[in-house]
Amino acid sequence: MPTSDIGLDKTLADLGVTQPEQVALRFAKIRVHFQEHFQTVHDESEWKSFRDRWLGRKSGVLTQITDNWLKPATPQLKRAVGASLNELRAHVESQIEARRAAIESGAEESALARERVDLSLPGFIRPTGSHHLIRQVFQEIEDIFFSIGFSVVEGPEIETPYYNFEALNIPEFHPVRDDMDTFYLELPTGAKTPLLLRTHTSPMQIRTMEKQKPPVRVIVPGKVYRRDNPDATHSFAFHQIEGLAVDSDITFCDFTGTIEYFVKEFFGPSVKTRFRPSYFPFTEPSVEFDVSCPFCGGTGTAAGGGTCSKCKGAAWIELFGAGMVDPAVYGFVNYDAKRVSGFAFGIGIDRLAMLKYGIDDIQVFFQNDVRFLRQFP
Numbered sequence: 001m002p003t004s005d006i007g008l009d010k011t012l013a014d015l016g017v018t019q020p021e022q023v024a025l026r027f028a029k030i031r032v033h034f035q036e037h038f039q040t041v042h043d044e045s046e047w048k049s050f051r052d053r054w055l056g057r058k059s060g061v062l063t064q065i066t067d068n069w070l071k072p073a074t075p076q077l078k079r080a081v082g083a084s085l086n087e088l089r090a091h092v093e094s095q096i097e098a099r100r101a102a103i104e105s106g107a108e109e110s111a112l113a114r115e116r117v118d119l120s121l122p123g124f125i126r127p128t129g130s131h132h133l134i135r136q137v138f139q140e141i142e143d144i145f146f147s148i149g150f151s152v153v154e155g156p157e158i159e160t161p162y163y164n165f166e167a168l169n170i171p172e173f174h175p176v177r178d179d180m181d182t183f184y185l186e187l188p189t190g191a192k193t194p195l196l197l198r199t200h201t202s203p204m205q206i207r208t209m210e211k212q213k214p215p216v217r218v219i220v221p222g223k224v225y226r227r228d229n230p231d232a233t234h235s236f237a238f239h240q241i242e243g244l245a246v247d248s249d250i251t252f253c254d255f256t257g258t259i260e261y262f263v264k265e266f267f268g269p270s271v272k273t274r275f276r277p278s279y280f281p282f283t284e285p286s287v288e289f290d291v292s293c294p295f296c297g298g299t300g301t302a303a304g305g306g307t308c309s310k311c312k313g314a315a316w317i318e319l320f321g322a323g324m325v326d327p328a329v330y331g332f333v334n335y336d337a338k339r340v341s342g343f344a345f346g347i348g349i350d351r352l353a354m355l356k357y358g359i360d361d362i363q364v365f366f367q368n369d370v371r372f373l374r375q376f377p
Ligand code: PHE
Pocket: 199, 200, 201, 202, 242, 243, 280, 283, 321, 322, 323, 344, 345, 346, 347
C-alpha cells in the first residue's frame, strides 16, 4: 500500500480529522497496514527493508507520522496522536524484534511465523453511532400514538398534484397553493401527470383512505419540501407527522382529547393547551393548537426574571395545525360523509424538537456535525 493511501503525506487537518475517535481510526488503519506488511517478511533482506520502511529515521512511517500528523496537530488532538503514536511505536518495535529473532533461529520458525495469528493484538476501536435527534423525536411521538391505538404508515416523497392538492380539496388556482406550489420535477413531454416533492404529509390521508375502509387510525412520519429560504427556522426540507382518525362516531371532543393527551405526554403533564380558529381546505373546522410555554410555565417570564426567550413573553407557543376532516375530502375516497367523521393533524417535527431540546437553529439538523449529534446519544 503506498503511503498516500493511509494519508501519511497529509496533515490530520487535511484529512478532515478533528476528533480523537477519528485519530484512533486512522491508527487502526495503520496497524492493519503494518500487519499486512508483516505477513510478507520471511528472510533477512525482506526484514531489513521492512524495518527501514517502518522505523527508518528519514522517511519511515513513524517519522512521517511524527512530522505530518503529530507536529502540526491542533492542541486538542495532540494528546491523542501522541498516545497512539507511542502505542504504535511499541508495537512495531516489538514485532520487528520478534521477527528478527524468528528469522535468525531458522527457516522452520520463519515458516511457522508465516502462519501465525497474533491473538495478543489489541482489537480495533469502532465508534458506535446513535439515532439522529429527528429520528429520536419521531420515535418518541410514534410511541405516544401507538399507546392509544394508532399505527404507522409511510408514503412517497414524490407526489402527484392530485394527492398533494386536489383530493385534499385544494383546487388549482386556490390561493393556499401559493406557499406550497413549489418543487416540480422535470418530466419528459407527454408525461401523464406532473410530479412534485410533497409539501406536507397530508396526501397520505387520501392514500390511506383509498386503501382502507373506516375505522382509520394512522400517523405518517416523513420528509416534506417547500421553497423556503434557509434561515434559523426555515429549511427547504423538514419533517412532519400527519395524524388521521376516521370512524363512525368521532367527535370534536375525541379530537381535542387526543391532541391534549399527546401534548402532555410529550411536554409533561403541567402544560395547558388551547386552540384558535384557523383555515385548511381539508379540515372544517380548522384549528391551530398552542401549548402553554413549557419553559416559563406559561408565565411569559424567564426563571431569573425578564422575558422568556422561548415564547417571547407570549406565554403560549404555537404548535401545529389540525381540524375535523372536511366532508368534501370523503368524496374523493368514496367514504360516506353522512356516516363517518374524523380528525387530522400535521405536526412539524423539527420545530417540536427545537422547542423541547432548546435548539435555536433548524439548520443543525441537516449539517450532521458530529459535535452536535453527539449531544443526543
Ligand atoms: N398539512 C398541513 C400543513 O402542512 C397541516 C395539517 C394537517 C392541517 C392535517 C390540518 C390537518 O400545513
